[in-house]
Amino acid sequence: MSLAEKYPQEVERILAKYPPEHKRSAVMPLLYLAQREEGYITKAAMQDVAQLLEMTETEVAAIIGFYTLYHDKKEGKYRMQVCTDLPCALRGADQFLEELCENLGIQVGETTADGLITLEEVKCLAACDKAPMFQLQSGEGIEYYENMTVDKTMELIEALRKAGKEVE
Amino acid sequence: MAYILLRHREIPDIHEIDVYEKHGGFAALKKAVTEMTPEQVTEEVKASGLRGRGGAGFPTGLKWSFMDKNNWPHYVVANADESEPGTFKDREIMERNPFQFLEGVAIASYAVGANRAYIYLRGEFWPIAHFLDEKIAEMEKAGYLGERLFGTDYSLHIYTHLGAGAYICGEETALLESLEGKRGQPRIRPPFPPSYGLYGKPTVVNNVETLTNVPYIIANGAQAYRQFGTEKSPGVKIFSLSGCVNRPGNYELPLGTTFRELIFEHGGGIPEGRNIKAIMPAGASSSFIVATDEALDTPMDYESVPNVGAQLGSASVIVIDDSVSMDWVVEKTIHFFQHESCGKCTPCREGTYWMRKLIERIRHADGTEEEVALLKDVAMQIRGKCLCALGEFSTMAVVSGIERFAPDFEKAVATSSPE
Amino acid sequence: MSKTVTLTIDGKQVTVPEGTLIVDAAKKIGVDIPVFCYHPKMQPVGMCRMCLVEVGRPVVDRATGQVVKNEDGTPQIRFAPNLMTACTTPVSEGMVVLTESEKAHDGHRAIIEFLLTSHPLDCPICDKGGECPLQELTMRHGPPQGRFPYEDKIHFEKHFPLGELIYLDRERCILCGRCIRYQAEIVGEPVIGFYQRGRATEIVTYSDPGFDSYFSGNTTDICPVGALTTADFRFGARAWELKAEASICAQCPVGCNIVFNTRREAKSGGRVVIKRVMPRQNEEVNELWICDKGRFVHHYTHSAERLSRPLMRKGETLQPVSWEDALRTAAEKFEAAGKEVLVLASGRLSNEDLFNLKALADGLGGRAVLYGDMGGGDLTTLVGVGQGTNLATLGAGDAILVIASDLQEEAPIWWLRVKQAAERGATLIVANPRATKLDTYASFVIRYANGDEVQTVLNLAKKTDKIGQAFAEAENAVVFFGSEGLGLEGSQRLAVACAHLLRETGHVGKPNNGLIGVWQRANDQGAWELGFEPVADLQAAFEQAGAVYIVGADPFGDGRLTLDGVKERPFLVVQEILPTPTTEVADLVLPAQAYAEREGTYVSGERRVQRFYAALPPYGEARPDFAITAAIGKRLGLDLEDGSAEKVFERLAVTQPAFENLTYARLAEVREQWPIVGRGDLYYGGTAYENRRGLGVQLVPAAQREEPVTLPEVQGEAGPRPEEDEWLGVPVTRLLDRGTTVLLSTLLHRRIGEPFVVVHPMAAERLSLAEGQKARLTVNGASAEVTVRVDETVSAGVVLVPRSMGLPLYEPMKVSLKAL
Numbered sequence A: 001m002s003l004a005e006k007y008p009q010e011v012e013r014i015l016a017k018y019p020p021e022h023k024r025s026a027v028m029p030l031l032y033l034a035q036r037e038e039g040y041i042t043k044a045a046m047q048d049v050a051q052l053l054e055m056t057e058t059e060v061a062a063i064i065g066f067y068t069l070y071h072d073k074k075e076g077k078y079r080m081q082v083c084t085d086l087p088c089a090l091r092g093a094d095q096f097l098e099e100l101c102e103n104l105g106i107q108v109g110e111t112t113a114d115g116l117i118t119l120e121e122v123k124c125l126a127a128c129d130k131a132p133m134f135q136l137q138s139g140e141g142i143e144y145y146e147n148m149t150v151d152k153t154m155e156l157i158e159a160l161r162k163a164g165k166e167v168e
Numbered sequence B: 001m002a003y004i005l006l007r008h009r010e011i012p013d014i015h016e017i018d019v020y021e022k023h024g025g026f027a028a029l030k031k032a033v034t035e036m037t038p039e040q041v042t043e044e045v046k047a048s049g050l051r052g053r054g055g056a057g058f059p060t061g062l063k064w065s066f067m068d069k070n071n072w073p074h075y076v077v078a079n080a081d082e083s084e085p086g087t088f089k090d091r092e093i094m095e096r097n098p099f100q101f102l103e104g105v106a107i108a109s110y111a112v113g114a115n116r117a118y119i120y121l122r123g124e125f126w127p128i129a130h131f132l133d134e135k136i137a138e139m140e141k142a143g144y145l146g147e148r149l150f151g152t153d154y155s156l157h158i159y160t161h162l163g164a165g166a167y168i169c170g171e172e173t174a175l176l177e178s179l180e181g182k183r184g185q186p187r188i189r190p191p192f193p194p195s196y197g198l199y200g201k202p203t204v205v206n207n208v209e210t211l212t213n214v215p216y217i218i219a220n221g222a223q224a225y226r227q228f229g230t231e232k233s234p235g236v237k238i239f240s241l242s243g244c245v246n247r248p249g250n251y252e253l254p255l256g257t258t259f260r261e262l263i264f265e266h267g268g269g270i271p272e273g274r275n276i277k278a279i280m281p282a283g284a285s286s287s288f289i290v291a292t293d294e295a296l297d298t299p300m301d302y303e304s305v306p307n308v309g310a311q312l313g314s315a316s317v318i319v320i321d322d323s324v325s326m327d328w329v330v331e332k333t334i335h336f337f338q339h340e341s342c343g344k345c346t347p348c349r350e351g352t353y354w355m356r357k358l359i360e361r362i363r364h365a366d367g368t369e370e371e372v373a374l375l376k377d378v379a380m381q382i383r384g385k386c387l388c389a390l391g392e393f394s395t396m397a398v399v400s401g402i403e404r405f406a407p408d409f410e411k412a413v414a415t416s417s418p419e
Numbered sequence C: 001m002s003k004t005v006t007l008t009i010d011g012k013q014v015t016v017p018e019g020t021l022i023v024d025a026a027k028k029i030g031v032d033i034p035v036f037c038y039h040p041k042m043q044p045v046g047m048c049r050m051c052l053v054e055v056g057r058p059v060v061d062r063a064t065g066q067v068v069k070n071e072d073g074t075p076q077i078r079f080a081p082n083l084m085t086a087c088t089t090p091v092s093e094g095m096v097v098l099t100e101s102e103k104a105h106d107g108h109r110a111i112i113e114f115l116l117t118s119h120p121l122d123c124p125i126c127d128k129g130g131e132c133p134l135q136e137l138t139m140r141h142g143p144p145q146g147r148f149p150y151e152d153k154i155h156f157e158k159h160f161p162l163g164e165l166i167y168l169d170r171e172r173c174i175l176c177g178r179c180i181r182y183q184a185e186i187v188g189e190p191v192i193g194f195y196q197r198g199r200a201t202e203i204v205t206y207s208d209p210g211f212d213s214y215f216s217g218n219t220t221d222i223c224p225v226g227a228l229t230t231a232d233f234r235f236g237a238r239a240w241e242l243k244a245e246a247s248i249c250a251q252c253p254v255g256c257n258i259v260f261n262t263r264r265e266a267k268s269g270g271r272v273v274i275k276r277v278m279p280r281q282n283e284e285v286n287e288l289w290i291c292d293k294g295r296f297v298h299h300y301t302h303s304a305e306r307l308s309r310p311l312m313r314k315g316e317t318l319q320p321v322s323w324e325d326a327l328r329t330a331a332e333k334f335e336a337a338g339k340e341v342l343v344l345a346s347g348r349l350s351n352e353d354l355f356n357l358k359a360l361a362d363g364l365g366g367r368a369v370l371y372g373d374m375g376g377g378d379l380t381t382l383v384g385v386g387q388g389t390n391l392a393t394l395g396a397g398d399a400i401l402v403i404a405s406d407l408q409e410e411a412p413i414w415w416l417r418v419k420q421a422a423e424r425g426a427t428l429i430v431a432n433p434r435a436t437k438l439d440t441y442a443s444f445v446i447r448y449a450n451g452d453e454v455q456t457v458l459n460l461a462k463k464t465d466k467i468g469q470a471f472a473e474a475e476n477a478v479v480f481f482g483s484e485g486l487g488l489e490g491s492q493r494l495a496v497a498c499a500h501l502l503r504e505t506g507h508v509g510k511p512n513n514g515l516i517g518v519w520q521r522a523n524d525q526g527a528w529e530l531g532f533e534p535v536a537d538l539q540a541a542f543e544q545a546g547a548v549y550i551v552g553a554d555p556f557g558d559g560r561l562t563l564d565g566v567k568e569r570p571f572l573v574v575q576e577i578l579p580t581p582t583t584e585v586a587d588l589v590l591p592a593q594a595y596a597e598r599e600g601t602y603v604s605g606e607r608r609v610q611r612f613y614a615a616l617p618p619y620g621e622a623r624p625d626f627a628i629t630a631a632i633g634k635r636l637g638l639d640l641e642d643g644s645a646e647k648v649f650e651r652l653a654v655t656q657p658a659f660e661n662l663t664y665a666r667l668a669e670v671r672e673q674w675p676i677v678g679r680g681d682l683y684y685g686g687t688a689y690e691n692r693r694g695l696g697v698q699l700v701p702a703a704q705r706e707e708p709v710t711l712p713e714v715q716g717e718a719g720p721r722p723e724e725d726e727w728l729g730v731p732v733t734r735l736l737d738r739g740t741t742v743l744l745s746t747l748l749h750r751r752i753g754e755p756f757v758v759v760h761p762m763a764a765e766r767l768s769l770a771e772g773q774k775a776r777l778t779v780n781g782a783s784a785e786v787t788v789r790v791d792e793t794v795s796a797g798v799v800l801v802p803r804s805m806g807l808p809l810y811e812p813m814k815v816s817l818k819a820l
């Protein structure tokens, strides 16, 4: 099913934001929509967006590649993106990440064996006063978790794991 | 002091439309649209001396007056990309006092004759964008946005647009490219957005905080606003305080407040037993200020900060104490800029990568004194040659770090060894 | 006239139009400011930062508005604190630019050093070596020693194919974006793009096939380093070993100016061979561009199958004979046939060849026929575009009508130029029975039903709608007519209607006005000028002849002629460069030189007479066509010129009024063109060659010579319409077809594909066929397997059949199509 068939209202709402002669502006919001289901943008979804906006696939790919919140590969259901930029690092973010790695038994960039969490390191998220912090990105969107500890984080992961199981 | 921007700290429910209305909300917008001409609004903002809070400090009213009147439509774009490391003020405004910001967007739009305004938020502000969408819908319902506002001919729609993780999209022309559905890479300037902006049309780009000041100025007049701050830097500013301080956070203070007051009175000072070593007043883009007494007593305004070797920029004050080695800080900033270099121009793209390789050698391999000198050389070689300011920013910490904190680098070279 | 500005660059004064960029102003006075990303044909982006210069401006007193003077009376100049990019900064009055100052040099040094930090420095094995601006600038400005450790470089897998034609070396790429901008801005096909960002940026394509554009090869010319290379030239030769000879592309009527780069090489058996085809600048014809067919099709010239000796039929086989025997036999047979000689020649031949062939036919009282199935050349000689026409000058206020032609497929560079004219504001009217790529740029698209061609033009002439009015009111108007969906008679009728339209609206007899035929061959226009015309029933003409002389055509291969059922076959002399089905049935085969081996001239569709030169030595015993014909003529007592192509042309010019006063010397004249490319600083416009061998001269059409012009009457319909329960097969032209020369260039095979037909999706459904499935097409008794493609803009009941794809369909006719 194409995006327009799957999410007719959203597509319409997105396109309505921009002057019709500049519908290319809708590429970024549509890519988020394309990413909703799988957490990454499949080739078919990319073609879909290209067709909707009368762009070439290459032009759409160029956008995907430029921005860090679009993904072209399948990873964990949640991307846990820990900020280790200067202000957070001054408040212990590097150590937080290191301990988190140990606890999860994975390296930065890797995914937990159950495919739940991919651990990533990111630049400043505008939450410098509440370090350590991270954001959780999934197909559904992004959420911030601030003033975190490793324990609180592990609890959160456990909750996510359970929630996922219940849904299944 | 009563708050002008962070009013939610006094009125916690100000994000509810009726609460906002009860506290004078939208009076300024109504006044502007029904009682003032666009030119008068622009003149008032000019008279207030308000300067851009996004970093460059450009006079806001003057910018509005540059809009090309022979080329229509006009657009207003609010810059909510807030990605400078150490900056987190726009986020607080949008999350807690959204209507004042939106009212500011609306007044600015009226002043320049724009019927469409976009709010470009960094992609990570996903929930904020949805929150703002709700607030915009409430305003439309209440008649503050939409067709024929207050029974006049003036119509306005505001839309949010999410970026997707690129610091460079805070640079206004990169932001416009991104909003047009392209890769967020800066355009050559001139032409500047007021003559060639979104879709090639005249566009005002203003920072969230800048715009949030506007309702106050229109409601109370330029002179009321000028009672705060200094002659050349009037008004209030939100200082995002982070790093080695006891109470990090946003502080709304008059421009001209000293570093000492911010850090020690408001920020609760630095952890016991440590000494303050350096200050980065403009986030990662900042040069290091050596934290002398003289520096601490410097007023934080656009004119004074350069006297101690840095810029006020977005006033994201990162405090560094003596437990921290500056070569480590420099490595962090280089990583940031190398990661965020858009790749469009040669010196920034290649230079930041080269600097990264050098700082990594200096800190983690058997780096040499010559490599420290070369690092500074490469930074100087980047300067003055880039397409946009990001490349320039990437050299600030490097050059000032090596110049002002040489012993830290000497030590790094002496102790580093291959991993 | 636009305002001018005077400034000083490195101490030299220059006056240029307002708005000129510093780089261009400098170029005008011979100051080369180094550039990578800047290309004079594209919008400046200022991203490589190579062109940094010092810029000073006169100090103006704010109060008085006067320029502040120094003590000595010279204006006080204030220099900008930072270097500025010369490629993005427009000149201003009194500006002072320093490109060689210490500070400017520092800038150049810095950028070169930065670029080299990620460059592999593999010049010894790089195709661009020897004509690479990065290499040259490194010599001038580069650091004596690298300060960036080699092991810190990012390494990519080398030679990454962006499709079959173009390879990318990501290590060499300096990310100037020229190729991407070329495709987006100039071609309008953004099928390559940047992926990732920062230091990780690379060029990618997601199209299928990769880098899907007919203009892809041009990106390898404008690439300022060796990052983009063509599949057939990479590792083929070093730039400095190559000889360069000017030529004209022989693939379509545009007449792009090209250069053959040749080399004598061991691996080709010690022969001189063409290594690559490069554009040669002609701003009035092809600017700096050529299409991929023109660039990649040359491989046929060194096919091992070339005919090298005369052959004569001995029973079932063709046996080598001496030239003497061959010529004598031909002469005897032609003499015997007398008035019954039929000369069948194609627009692949040069004017000189055609002139002699016509003289031979006339001398014997026989018939000279043009091989082809498009009419209207008699009209282009009357009301063709006027001398002085330059499509680059058409813009706002002008109109262009393109009718019955898929211009990108038939004449790619015209497509590009028409697109650009439309982008400059010209009213573009595209009239075709189905959608083509030109529609995107059209102001008006007219979609007529097959059979309504003439009526469509008549409707425009009525000026009753805004399209007709726009055309009539245009300052200048040009009509491109083609033969999509039409045969000889239909295209002839269409041309007549177009000629009337142009004349009635006052658009004839002057520059930038008139009729252009989108011919199938490079010199079809020349053939018409010299009195050749096609015939409707070729088979009948063949059968009635006593002797037939076929030159440069393959009617038996194309299915246009057959020996089936022919009772008394005429003696058949075939003059060719390669064996074809036609040479196979010949009685006598005369080996001709390929055009790259000899001199001559072509007349382009815009009626520009252009010279080509000998780039290769002759092959075997092959001779130039005109000389073979002259030698036969001599034996018949006819006075034909055989001295040289130039001599033939001299005669041609005195006998043909349209060619009056033309000489080889005049055709070889050049003028300075803008942008200036190829003078030592090969980085400016790319590796396209400067034109030193002639810009050509346009013929003056009768209407411009102020002769009385009588146009034939407009006649009825140009073609049949599809009937109920029948399939009407109509011909369309594809750039990459299955013609002999194209097929010999194996590189192009994937792009050519298998024979196919195109129908409306509903028609396909009715046949229980889907896109990509096989079907059987039967035309005129011949049948072939084809792949079905669907296009919803094709009319119901119509089957598009590409020409020269092995399917013998030359005019609209009933066909049958069945699922396999």
Ligand SMILES: Cc1cc2nc3c(=O)[nH]c(=O)nc-3n(C[C@H](O)[C@H](O)[C@H](O)COP(=O)(O)O)c2cc1C
Pocket: B051, B052, B053, B054, B055, B056, B057, B058, B060, B079, B080, B081, B082, B083, B084, B167, B168, B169, B170, B171, B172, B173, B205, B206, B207, B208, B210, B211, B388, B389, B390
């Ligand atoms: C690399 C770079 C990043 C920037 N990031 C931001 C940003 O995140 N938010 C912002 O408001 N301005 C940012 N700016 C400044 C904008 O370009 C622009 O000056 C500003 O939005 C104008 O608004 P103002 O006049 O209200 O400050 C950035 C500039 C540069 C060069």
Ligand code: SF4
Pocket: B168, B185, B186, B340, B341, B342, B343, B344, B345, B346, B348, B349, B386, B387, B388, B389, B390, B391, B392
């Ligand atoms: S300075 Fe950096 S961010 Fe700015 S254009 Fe150049 S590469 Fe891009």
Ligand code: FES
Pocket: C034, C035, C036, C037, C038, C045, C046, C047, C048, C049, C050, C051, C052, C085, C086, C087, C088
């Ligand atoms: S920046 Fe001027 S040529 Fe590239």
